[in-house]
Amino acid sequence: MSGLIRWAAVVMSASIVAGCATMTVSSHVQRDLDLGRYRTFDWGPADALPTGDPRLDADPFFKDHLQGAVERELAAKGRTLAASAPPDLLIHYHAHVSRQIDVNSVDRAYGYCDGDNCLGVSEYEAGTLVLDIIDARTNLLIWRGWARDSVERVIGNEDRMERMINDAVTRMLMRLPPRL
Amino acid sequence: MCRAAFARSATVILLALAVAGCGAVRVNSYAERGFDLQRYHTFGWGAADQHSTGDPRLDNNRFFSERIQEQVERGLLRRGLSKTTADSPDLQLHYHATWHEEIDVNTFDRGSGYTSSDDPPPFVYEAGALTIDVVDPALGKVVWRGWAESNVSGVVDDQRWMEERIDQIVAKIMERFPHRP
Numbered sequence: 001m002s003g004l005i006r007w008a009a010v011v012m013s014a015s016i017v018a019g020c021a022t023m024t025v026s027s028h029v030q031r032d033l034d035l036g037r038y039r040t041f042d043w044g045p046a047d048a049l050p051t052g053d054p055r056l057d058a059d060p061f062f063k064d065h066l067q068g069a070v071e072r073e074l075a076a077k078g079r080t081l082a083a084s085a086p087p088d089l090l091i092h093y094h095a096h097v098s099r100q101i102d103v104n105s106v107d108r109a110y111g112y113c114d115g116d117n118c119l120g121v122s123e124y125e126a127g128t129l130v131l132d133i134i135d136a137r138t139n140l141l142i143w144r145g146w147a148r149d150s151v152e153r154v155i156g157n158e159d160r161m162e163r164m165i166n167d168a169v170t171r172m173l174m175r176l177p178p179r180l
Numbered sequence: 181m182c183r184a185a186f187a188r189s190a191t192v193i194l195l196a197l198a199v200a201g202c203g204a205v206r207v208n209s210y211a212e213r214g215f216d217l218q219r220y221h222t223f224g225w226g227a228a229d230q231h232s233t234g235d236p237r238l239d240n241n242r243f244f245s246e247r248i249q250e251q252v253e254r255g256l257l258r259r260g261l262s263k264t265t266a267d268s269p270d271l272q273l274h275y276h277a278t279w280h281e282e283i284d285v286n287t288f289d290r291g292s293g294y295t296s297s298d299d300p301p302p303f304v305y306e307a308g309a310l311t312i313d314v315v316d317p318a319l320g321k322v323v324w325r326g327w328a329e330s331n332v333s334g335v336v337d338d339q340r341w342m343e344e345r346i347d348q349i350v351a352k353i354m355e356r357f358p359h360r361p
Contacts, residue, residue, distance in 0.1 A: 026337035028243040096236035101283055101304055128236045146237050 023167060027145040027175040035142075035177050040082040041074055043067065044090035044134060053097035053125075055155050065162055066093060069169040070131065077176070090139075092132040097151060100126040127151035129168050133176075145172035205349050209326035209356040217358050223261050224269035225249065226315065235279035237336050244336075247346045248275055252312055255354030271323075274313040279332070282307045308332035312353055326353040 051057050070091060071081060079089070102122050126148060133143040147168035154160045228245075238244050252273060253263055261271070281304050307329065314324040328349050335342045 024337060026339075028241065028339045028342075030243070094236055094239075101281055130236050132240075141240070141242050144237075144241060144243070 023147055023149040023164075023171065025145070025147045025168070025171040025175065027143060027172065029144075029177060030140075030142045033142055033177065038079070038088040038135075040080050040085070040087045041089040041091055041133075042082045042087035042136075044092040044132075051095045051097055053155065056095055056097060059155075061158055062095070062161065062165075065165050066095075066129075066169070069165050070173070073169055073173045077173070087136050090134040090136045092134060094130040094132070096128045096130070097155070098126055098128075099123045125151050125155070127154070129165075129172075131169070131172055143176065145175055147172055205328050205330045205352050207326070207328040207349075207352045207356065209324065209353065211358065212321065212323040215323045215358065217259060217261075217360050220270040220316075221261060222264040222266070222269045223253075223256050223271040223273055223314075224264050224266065226272045226274045229274065229276050231276060233277050233279045235336065238277065238279055243339065244277070244342070244346070247343050248277065248310065248350060249273075251347055251350035252354065255351070255357060259357065260360055268317060270316075270318075272315040272317050274315065276311045276313075278309045279336070280307055281305070305331050305333045306335070308335070308349075310349060310353065312350075314357075324357065326356050328353050 056062055070093070074091075075081075082088075100123065102124055127150075128146055128148045130144060130146045132141055134140065135142050149164065149168070151164070154164055232239050252275065256271075256273075257263070283304055308331075309327065309329045311325065311327040313322050315321065316323045330345075330349060332345060335345050
């Protein structure tokens with residue numbers, strides 16, 4: 001059993017390591033929700049919360065690309081961007097960047113560990129992108145999706161950022177209940 | 181590349197561990213001297229917490245906040261108190277939740293009471309804390325506070341599991357709330 005525990009801990013840590021760049025995607029949804037009746041959407045009021053990273057706050061590419069990706073995905077699901085009439089759904093996003101701690105357990109797992117590397121603790125930048133879908137009539141959150149990943153060397157690099165946004169948005173919206 | 185399947189099964193194993201040991205809920209409470217439940221009949225929620233939980237997945241997330249509130253209410257209804265939306269309940273409730281990462285250097289060592297070179301490496305886990313405050317608005321004072329801390333790694337990413345953990349943790353806090361004699 002202790003071998004199993006060790007293995008589990010090692011792999012668990014490995015999955016958090018920045019270099020591995022595993023994107024974690026998940027969502028919360030209102031139970032027993034009839035999504036079929038929502039036809040149109042629009043962007044909700046801009047986010048008042050800071051992202052925790054001035055480079056992202058000041059990056060127009062990030063916002064444009066993210067909105068474009070979400071609009072494309074929703075259009076593919078048969079939802080239209082409301083032109084003049086009030087929308088059925090409001091979409092809202094929040095991006096957040098923080099320093100995360102990583103312990104160098106991978107080295108140790110593979111036996112590369114020598115000296116200080118065994119207990120090495122490093123930091124990396126983790127980005128979380130949260131996408132909210134709100135019922136425009138009740139103003140209640142009906143679905144929230146998020147994606148988290150290491151954004152080391154991504155912020156400031158348009159190609160990497162574009163790929164990451166596309167991947168995140170596609171995988172988040174794949175989790176929407178089938179009827180939307 | 182990133183052995184997602186491995187990570188998944190490892191997560192499952194770790195979850196099992198979390199339930200068994202390191203996920204234990206540390207819970208405590210404090211009651212104002214002379215706090216007598218008999219004097220109170222109604223409760224209501226105070227203004228929502230404006231502080232961040234520390235985790236963007238949980239900020240302004242009603243699937244998280246409403247579950248906590250429902251469970252707290254359940255504990256109070258069981259005490260014979262009733263919920264009111266009136267401006268002046270006898271008891272006003274507040275809660276604050278935080279979520280952050282912590283490093284555990286040697287949990288397992290402590291658990292088994294010895295160390296060896298085979299011990300697992302340090303690992304990062306998600307720690308959650310929840311505080312529930314019960315205020316007597318007439319006194320303008322917190323008359324009861326209960327709180328809990330726990331390892332909640334991976335919990336938010338699984339809605340059903342998150343709900344179960346909230347139920348479990350809030351129930352443990354509310355167990356400590358006084359009963360009517």
